[in-house]
Amino acid sequence: PGQRQDWLGRLKSGLTKTRSGFTSIFTGRKVDESLFEELEERLLLADCGLPATELLMQKVRDAVYQKSITTAEGVQLALRDAIFDLLRPLETSMGVDRARPLVMMVVGVNGAGKTTSIGKLANYYADIGYNVLLAAGDTFRAAAREQLDVWGQRSNVDVISAKGADPAAVAFDSVQSAIARHSHIIIVDTAGRLPTQLHLMEELKKVKKVVGKAKTDAPHEIVLVVDATNGQNALQQIKAFNDALGLTALVVTKLDGTAKGGILAAMSMSTRVPVAFIGVGEKLEDLRPFNPREFANALVG
Numbered sequence: 001p002g003q004r005q006d007w008l009g010r011l012k013s014g015l016t017k018t019r020s021g022f023t024s025i026f027t028g029r030k031v032d033e034s035l036f037e038e039l040e041e042r043l044l045l046a047d048c049g050l051p052a053t054e055l056l057m058q059k060v061r062d063a064v065y066q067k068s069i070t071t072a073e074g075v076q077l078a079l080r081d082a083i084f085d086l087l088r089p090l091e092t093s094m095g096v097d098r099a100r101p102l103v104m105m106v107v108g109v110n111g112a113g114k115t116t117s118i119g120k121l122a123n124y125y126a127d128i129g130y131n132v133l134l135a136a137g138d139t140f141r142a143a144a145r146e147q148l149d150v151w152g153q154r155s156n157v158d159v160i161s162a163k164g165a166d167p168a169a170v171a172f173d174s175v176q177s178a179i180a181r182h183s184h185i186i187i188v189d190t191a192g193r194l195p196t197q198l199h200l201m202e203e204l205k206k207v208k209k210v211v212g213k214a215k216t217d218a219p220h221e222i223v224l225v226v227d228a229t230n231g232q233n234a235l236q237q238i239k240a241f242n243d244a245l246g247l248t249a250l251v252v253t254k255l256d257g258t259a260k261g262g263i264l265a266a267m268s269m270s271t272r273v274p275v276a277f278i279g280v281g282e283k284l285e286d287l288r289p290f291n292p293r294e295f296a297n298a299l300v301g
């Protein structure tokens, strides 16, 4: 519980706490234009982006008018509800029981936290009793394979890798292994890349296609790992990967220690790929299923 408070607290300080971080901007305030202006500024600073900020401010103003809200605390509640409404369409759960093995392909740009998130995902599912297999599909970087091995060992999950092989071939072989082993879930890592590197995007499409040959209807999940601290740039990444691959879900990382949690509101206004998990630290257990209510409360305080 202490740790939970910790990341919630850090996320919370992003939006409505004063710069010193102790008191809320709602404390001891009158409901006036300066409060609304400050809120609007905070939403923009938290990377909500203009469309989400305008929508949220309109909803808050409407609630204040319709419910005759006269206290700053009432405004705070209205903001919480407005953010919750906006984030709700992003909620999803990965139904990992709908196929066996459930094939999950994980993509993302270098440094987003892809390898770390795969380690955390393997641990999350292994912890609740699933038989998980990892496939080291990043055949370009030896370090990526080694890093994945370390994560696998930490959560007692097997890692399949083939040195120097073609990523699509590794993905194909590992899905076949998962079938032979009766694994519940296979998580296929892919080489980190930039969406602007089109030839690499083509390679990802090939991995996707080949995985479908190893098991019809696979991959069942195509998950983009995206760094929340990238701000508006994250939106472009989501769009590029979604256009090329058809994403089913996101893992949004580095939401601990950032004041940029509003980026999820912006996501809800743009491509709207659902958020399965959020990354809130560097450790194995720092991965949480995305819960819009919890998130809205954390943001607004």
Ligand code: GDP
Binding pocket: 108, 109, 110, 111, 112, 113, 114, 115, 116, 117, 192, 253, 254, 255, 256, 257, 278, 279, 280, 281, 282, 286
């Ligand atoms: P990759 O290149 O996408 O595979 O990225 P890595 O998994 O190697 O992660 C890059 C850096 O981000 C590492 O230092 C990780 O510890 C760090 N990282 C990943 N996820 C999180 C997170 O949720 N919170 C924080 N604070 N750091 C993270």
